Amino acid sequence: MKRVSFLLFFLCFGLPAWAENSAWTGTWVLRELQPGGQLTMKIEETNAGWKMTYKVVGPGAPGASDTTIVTMLDGKDVPVLIDGKASKQTMGISKVDGHHTVNIIKFGGKEIGVSKAELSADGKLIRVETDYPESNPGAPAGKQIQFWDRKERTSSP
Secondary structure: OHHHHHHHHHHHHHHHHHHHHHOOOEEEEEOOOEOOEEEEEEEEEOOOOEEEEEEEEOOOOOOOOOEEEEEOOEOOOEEEEEOOEEEEEEEEEEEEEOOEEEEEEEEOOEEEEEEEEEEOOOOOEEEEEEEEOOOEOOEOOEEEEEEEEEEEEOOOO
16 A cells, blocks of 8 residues: 555656656757867756766867766755866756756856756757856856757656
8 A cells, every 4th residue: 555655646746856857858969069079968867956967079079078067956056077076166056947947157166157047848958048247267258148959868767
């Protein structure tokens, strides 16, 4: 009886939450070409959040480094890892709902930008709008808009 109750609880409440998260999982490609190749972003589910891995792929990017963020999607600052080592950059990513996130980007503890991401209704596109109030080593001041196209969907555990 307990197994049946748990199964019904999972199907009623757990499955919609899993399906909502899994809409983001998979490999994404930035539309704008980067020097050396294409920038890819892989989103994988972890226990209660995401592992995001960025990589430049292509013939002009031999030995490109991996940039990784592991977030619980709770807005808490987490380190941006470059080849497994913490950098001076952190991100505080919050999940607003099944189709929106907000990311506070910091460098050396100072806020340098705010990104808002939106997953399209069909799950094939992520639009990211980042506002940089002042110039920083990674970007000039102003708004930057990026579009990420789904390359492949990853099934979740």
